[in-house]
Amino acid sequence: MKALLDRARSFKRRVDFESGEYRKLAEGQYPEALFITCSDSRVIPALITGARPGEIFELRNAGNIVPPHGQPGASGEAATIEYALEVLGVQDIVVCGHSYCGAMGALKSGDDLSALPGVDAWLRLARPGLTPLLDGTLNDPALSDVVQLNIVNQLATLRSYPAARQRLDSGRLRLHGWYYEVDTGQVHELDEDGLFRVHAG
DSSP states (O other), X not given: OHHHHHHHHHHHHHSOTTSHHHHHHTTOOOOSEEEEEEOOTTOOHHHHHOOOTTSEEEEEETTOOOOOTTXXXXXXXXXXXXXXXXXXXXXXXXXXXXXXXXXXHHHHHTOOOTTOHHHHHHHTTTHHHHHHHHXXXXXXXXXXXXXXXXXXXXXXXXXXSHHHHHHXXXXXXXXXXXXXXXXXXXXEEEOTTSOEEEOOO
């Protein structure tokens, strides 16, 4: 923690806040994309994309889950999606899952999460869509397959949001599915045929 604190204290000295770039940030934000990914500390959207401050609007939670539209009660996820679309007008949304995902690993293994009721309730949102892989028909599916199916499912859930659906129908929004490999840095992109592929940079 000391190293983090020291870097926070010296941040103003390490960055040129006199530049036009940072002054412009004070006027408002105009991000290009909403980036939905896992809370995992190994997944850093700005590092992966090379984004500068103001370029991406982030939504992070365990398992990069998008709750169904219209769920009762307040939802930080629904509020963030709504704000990104209705106020910021983002034209792209990325759902990015990753290798070695603890949330998806717990679902794959059928872990007893009774000691973590909040985690259990949250992951319950993703369980039904993963049934094709987790119902025992397939003998021990790969974690990458579980993560990638979850990405596809969360993109489908996004399409159920009226603000997203309207923009998709009018061509004002594009959805992207990414699978990020923590140990190699490779980004696999979901293609139109439903397969994840690494594209040349």
